[in-house]
Amino acid sequence: MTVRRATTLVELVIILSVIGVLLAITLPLAAASLDSAAVRGAAQDVEAQFAAAREQALARHAVVWLVLDDATATVRVRIPGGGTRSRAVGSIYGVALRSTRDSMSYDGRGLGRGAANLTVVLTRGRARATLVVSRLGRVRR
Numbered sequence: 001m002t003v004r005r006a007t008t009l010v011e012l013v014i015i016l017s018v019i020g021v022l023l024a025i026t027l028p029l030a031a032a033s034l035d036s037a038a039v040r041g042a043a044q045d046v047e048a049q050f051a052a053a054r055e056q057a058l059a060r061h062a063v064v065w066l067v068l069d070d071a072t073a074t075v076r077v078r079i080p081g082g083g084t085r086s087r088a089v090g091s092i093y094g095v096a097l098r099s100t101r102d103s104m105s106y107d108g109r110g111l112g113r114g115a116a117n118l119t120v121v122l123t124r125g126r127a128r129a130t131l132v133v134s135r136l137g138r139v140r141r
Helices: 009-060 089-093
Strands: 066-070 074-079 081-087 096-100 103-106 119-125 127-133
Touching: 009 066, 009 074, 009 081, 009 089, 009 103, 009 119, 009 127, 066 096, 074 089, 081 089, 089 096
Parallel strands: none
Antiparallel strands: 066 074, 066 103, 074 081, 096 119, 119 127
16 A cells, blocks of 8 residues: 655645745846846837938938927937838837937938937836937937
């Protein structure tokens, strides 16, 4: 005759308690990593929109506007004769966008106008990225 050993209720409670403690430690770290990744992706996306606006201004030898909408966290590039290109970084990455100016432009030589002291801040949770646009229209993080 074989004797089967069963798991007791006390053992189950101990195992579930250990799992609960491990989850309580790892879940906030995982959420913070996801927030950081989303903010980095959104910062790269916004930086790419600035670069695209500058490239369009150089290619067309015309003024191209870049409009930042804080309420919807959307970046729009307005190209004369080429329409408007939008990128809703808020809904794509789940980030909030805040800027010190609502727009800037690149002239036909690719130089920024209205970019002095333009700062774009992207946040999600505790993660944050700041993009600063120079007087010449160059973007740095």
